[in-house]
Amino acid sequence: xxxxxxxxxxxxxxxxxxxxxxxxxxxxxxxxxxxxxxxxxxxxxxxxxxxxxxxxxxxxxxxxxxxxxxxxxxxxxxxxxxxxxxxxxxxxxxxxxxxxxxxxxxxxxxxxxxxxxxxxxxxxxxxxxxxxxxxxxxxxxxxxxxxxxxxxxxxxxxxxxxxxxxxxxxxxxxxxxxxxxxxxxxxxxxxxxxxxxxxxxxxxxxxxxxxxxxxxxxxxxxxxxxxxxxxxxxxxxxxxxxxxxxxxxx
Numbered sequence: 453x454x455x456x457x458x459x460x461x462x463x464x465x466x467x468x469x470x471x472x473x474x475x476x477x478x479x480x481x482x483x484x485x486x487x488x489x490x491x492x493x494x495x496x497x498x499x500x501x502x503x504x505x506x507x508x509x510x511x512x513x514x515x516x517x518x519x520x521x522x523x524x525x526x527x528x529x530x531x532x533x534x535x536x537x538x539x540x541x542x543x544x545x546x547x548x549x550x551x552x553x554x555x556x557x558x559x560x561x562x563x564x565x566x567x568x569x570x571x572x573x574x575x576x577x578x579x580x581x582x583x584x585x586x587x588x589x590x591x592x593x594x595x596x597x598x599x600x601x602x603x604x605x606x607x608x609x610x611x612x613x614x615x616x617x618x619x620x621x622x623x624x625x626x627x628x629x630x631x632x633x634x635x636x637x638x639x640x641x642x643x644x645x646x647x648x649x650x651x652x653x654x655x656x657x658x659x660x661x662x663x664x665x666x667x668x669x670x671x672x673x674x675x676x677x678x679x680x681x682x683x684x685x686x687x688x689x690x691x692x693x694x695x696x697x698x699x700x701x702x
Contacts, residue, residue: 453505454489454511454512456564457473457487457489458511461487461614463558465484466484466485467479467484467485467486467487467505468484468487469480469487469488469489469511469609470483470487470488471485471488471511471513471701472663472701472702473498473585473697473698474695476488476694476697476701477694478607480604480647481578488513488555488678489510489511489512489513489514489515489553489699490512490513490514490515490516490580491507491514491515491516492519492557492560493516493517493519493523493528493560494515494517494523494524494542494545495523495524495526496518497524497525497545498524499524499541501544501545501548503524504545504548504549505520505548505552508552508554512554513553513554513555514515514554514555514557514578514580515545515549515555515556515557515567515702516557516558516559516560516580517538517542517545517546517556517557517558517561517567517569517599518560518561518562518565520560520592522534522538522585524541524542525538525539525541525542525545525560525683526538526539526542526562526565526691527560527562527564527565527594528560528562528563528565528629528693529560529561529563529591530550530591531562532591534562535564536564536565537561537562537563537564537565537566537567537568538565538568538569538572538574540567542568542570542592543568546569546572546573547572548658549573550573550575550613552699553701553702554698554700555575555577555578555696555697555701556569556573556575556577556578556699557577557578557579558577558578558579558582558602559578559579559580559581559582559592559610559649560592563595563598565662566594566682568596570601570602570605573605575609575699575700576606576607576696576699577602577605577607578602578607578608578609578610578696579594579602579607579608579610579649580610580694581610581612581614581649581654582594582609582610582611582612582613582649583611583614583617583618583633584596584599584609584611584637584640587618587619587629587632587633588616588617588618588619588620588633588668590615590616590617591622592614592617593617594609594692596640599640599641599645600640600641601639603641603642603644603645605698606696606699607645608645608646608647608692608693608695608696609637609645609646609649610646610648610649610693611630611633611634611637611645611646611647611649612649612650612651612657613649613650613651613652613655613658613662614651614654615655615657615659616682618630620635621658624660625659626659626660626661626662627659627660627661627662627670627671627674628661628674629660630658630659630671631671631674631675631678632672632673634646634688635678641685643680643684643688643692644687644692644695645692646688646692647688647689647690647692647693648667648668648671648688648689648690649676650662650665652665655668656696671689672685672689676690
């Protein structure tokens, strides 16, 4: 998959692989898409920090600790019968990611695992694609306490378009629900700690008004209509994540 990533990017000048904040900014200044490699779920590490270091050398800069189930790093949010969070190896991975300069992603972790990451990481962490549980009581969403803890450490929550994470009746989910989750996080912790984490490549059906990437402008229009300033909108649409990239990736 890493080979496919580089092979595809080698066929276009519209996107460029990036491993640092400066490379991301150079790509954006040149009008190109900045592409960062991320792994969702730590299974490929196979219990070996050496594999993590090799993946870093291959360009991986973000690791989502788990998917929904248990792996050698800890428990995903689907492990409802377990109260355990990160394993000893999972703690070692977070520390090594801090040393290397990799972004720790807490989306998909169970709640004990989330708190273990918050306690362990010396750098800001992200929730790349999670919403607010206060608005939709789904195990993949974050409680207000989790959002506040993540924000206190300088992190960012990427509001996602997954219909079942947006509202209790997902068939009616729309761009307005995405905006509601953004509003909730802003009201809770301020505009500096929320971004967009669409998950377009992981969903079967996008919300009404966000059917494909060409409709993302509807988020901007909605933020304008709800009274956000141009500066606040820029933060939500990318600058907040860029701030964390600058801090962590160097």
